[in-house]
Amino acid sequence: MPRITVTVDGVKYEEDVEPRLLLVHLLRERLGKTGTPVGCDTSNCGACTVMLDGKSAKSCTVLAVQADGCDVVTIEGLGSNGSMHPMQQAFHEEHALQCGYCTPGMVMAAIDLLRDTPDPSEDAIREGLEGNLCRCTGYCNIVRAVRRGAQEMGQAVRTQ
Amino acid sequence: MIPAQFDYVRATSLSEACQELASDEDAKALAGGQSLLPLLRLRLAYPSKLVDIGRLPELSGVHDRGDHVFIGAMATHDEVMRSGVVNTECPLVALAAATVADPAVRHRGTFGGSLAHSDPAGDLPAVVLALDGVFVARSAEGEREIPAAEFFVDYLESALRPGEILVGVRIPKLGAGWGFHYEKFHRTAQAWTIVGVAAAVRRSNGAIQEARIGLANMGPTPVRARAVETALQGMELGDQLKQACQEADADTSPPSDLHAQPDYRRHLARVLTHRAVRGASGSP
Numbered sequence: 551m552p553r554i555t556v557t558v559d560g561v562k563y564e565e566d567v568e569p570r571l572l573l574v575h576l577l578r579e580r581l582g583k584t585g586t587p588v589g590c591d592t593s594n595c596g597a598c599t600v601m602l603d604g605k606s607a608k609s610c611t612v613l614a615v616q617a618d619g620c621d622v623v624t625i626e627g628l629g630s631n632g633s634m635h636p637m638q639q640a641f642h643e644e645h646a647l648q649c650g651y652c653t654p655g656m657v658m659a660a661i662d663l664l665r666d667t668p669d670p671s672e673d674a675i676r677e678g679l680e681g682n683l684c685r686c687t688g689y690c691n692i693v694r695a696v697r698r699g700a701q702e703m704g705q706a707v708r709t710q
Numbered sequence: 711m712i713p714a715q716f717d718y719v720r721a722t723s724l725s726e727a728c729q730e731l732a733s734d735e736d737a738k739a740l741a742g743g744q745s746l747l748p749l750l751r752l753r754l755a756y757p758s759k760l761v762d763i764g765r766l767p768e769l770s771g772v773h774d775r776g777d778h779v780f781i782g783a784m785a786t787h788d789e790v791m792r793s794g795v796v797n798t799e800c801p802l803v804a805l806a807a808a809t810v811a812d813p814a815v816r817h818r819g820t821f822g823g824s825l826a827h828s829d830p831a832g833d834l835p836a837v838v839l840a841l842d843g844v845f846v847a848r849s850a851e852g853e854r855e856i857p858a859a860e861f862f863v864d865y866l867e868s869a870l871r872p873g874e875i876l877v878g879v880r881i882p883k884l885g886a887g888w889g890f891h892y893e894k895f896h897r898t899a900q901a902w903t904i905v906g907v908a909a910a911v912r913r914s915n916g917a918i919q920e921a922r923i924g925l926a927n928m929g930p931t932p933v934r935a936r937a938v939e940t941a942l943q944g945m946e947l948g949d950q951l952k953q954a955c956q957e958a959d960a961d962t963s964p965p966s967d968l969h970a971q972p973d974y975r976r977h978l979a980r981v982l983t984h985r986a987v988r989g990a991s992g993s994p
Contacts, residue, residue: 569717569718570713570714570715570750572713575712592752593744593747593748593815594898596812602817605788605814606814606817607814607817608814608815610751611743611744611747611815611818612747613718613740613743613747613760615718616740616743616762618720680812681811681812681814681900682812
């Protein structure tokens with residue numbers, strides 16, 4: 551069984567994994583990172599989105615062995631010192647969720663979008679989140695939250 | 711669903727990867743996994759072994775090679791759509807790569823992986839066919855070049871032989887005077903292209919001198935719309951352009967599935983080809 555080393559939310563793990571183990575199952579069942587849900591099972595919905603070496607990836611469509619040596623950030627690794635990440639806070643403030651199942655993936659995809667587009671237009675947000683499905687909200691509040699999160703994050707950068 | 715069991719080898723060199731694939735006919739190469747893993751999860755494929763070629767340096771990057779651009783098989787869609795040399799020298803490839811699935815899939819999915827997968831509903835096969843790309847494949851016997859016109863054999867079947875790995879694709883630089891457009895009709899980001907049209911058009915003195923048109927999902931392989939290419943030669947933009955594009959579905963055999971029946975796909979091919987040619991001609 552291959553042995554992999556992977557850093558998840560800042561903690562390094564060494565794990566023996568079956569080749570067919572998916573990254574999302576490693577995260578949830580072995581490392582207890584249940585903040586990342588499994589949604590559609592077919593890489594359509596984006597609920598399982600995490601950052602893999604700094605870029606968004608759907609963790610249901612990555613083998614754990616492919617993540618060997620990589621740095622993974624899940625929704626659980628975003629906050630610091632008990633406070634939410636500005637994007638999480640913005641989703642909270644703007645009521646950008648109902649059932650909440652898609653939210654971890656939405657937040658990760660939104661943060662990924664801001665890497666290149668720190669001040670995205672509504673169109674850019676809708677394009678940037680095209681790989682993430684929400685079946686409750688109709689997206690309006692999500693788009694609003696991403697705008698707000700982007701502004702907050704921009705503020706955070708400027709005041710540093 | 712959980713994939714069926716398989717062995718896993720991460721190849722440390724291209725020759726090792728070729729050997730691993732040649733020694734086991736049920737082994738399969740793993741690139742970014744964005745097409746293969748869903749197939750494994752749905753249990754539509756049962757490889758005995760996955761040979762991970764995702765980290766091989768020989769297959770990476772985008773390279774300017776004088777008269778052509780060499781796109782390494784493991785260059786991701788994200789890398790390709792942002793590449794300066796691709797955007798300058800073969801922008802049609804960048805335009806189409808930017809429409810593949812969604813950002814997260816484009817971070818992992820590879821140029822070579824989606825071509826070797828040879829799905830006629832893929833966007834890149836039609837583009838590489840339209841641009842007369844040349845596929846470079848490696849096996850224990852050495853290197854082989856395969857013209858795009860011979861690469862796509864049948865549904866999900868390429869000309870790659872067992873034990874052969876796609877190293878990359880040479881995209882010829884077309885030079886000045888060419889315009890490009892990729893027109894895609896699909897329902898959602900992740901849904902397959904119902905019909906896609908890749909167009910490259912060279913104009914001078916107000917008339918089309920040469921056109922190359924590749925169609926996605928109009929048969930078991932990507933196809934060129936040869937009848938339209940011929941009809942467009944010497945044509946000026948205007949009403950007759952639309953007429954010429956009425957032949958876009960000639961000699962195609964579009965599939966029937968949940969998204970569209972063949973007659974609807976034929977209609978789409980005609981309409982989208984007209985849009986793509988106009989777009990590539992710089993006409994709104």
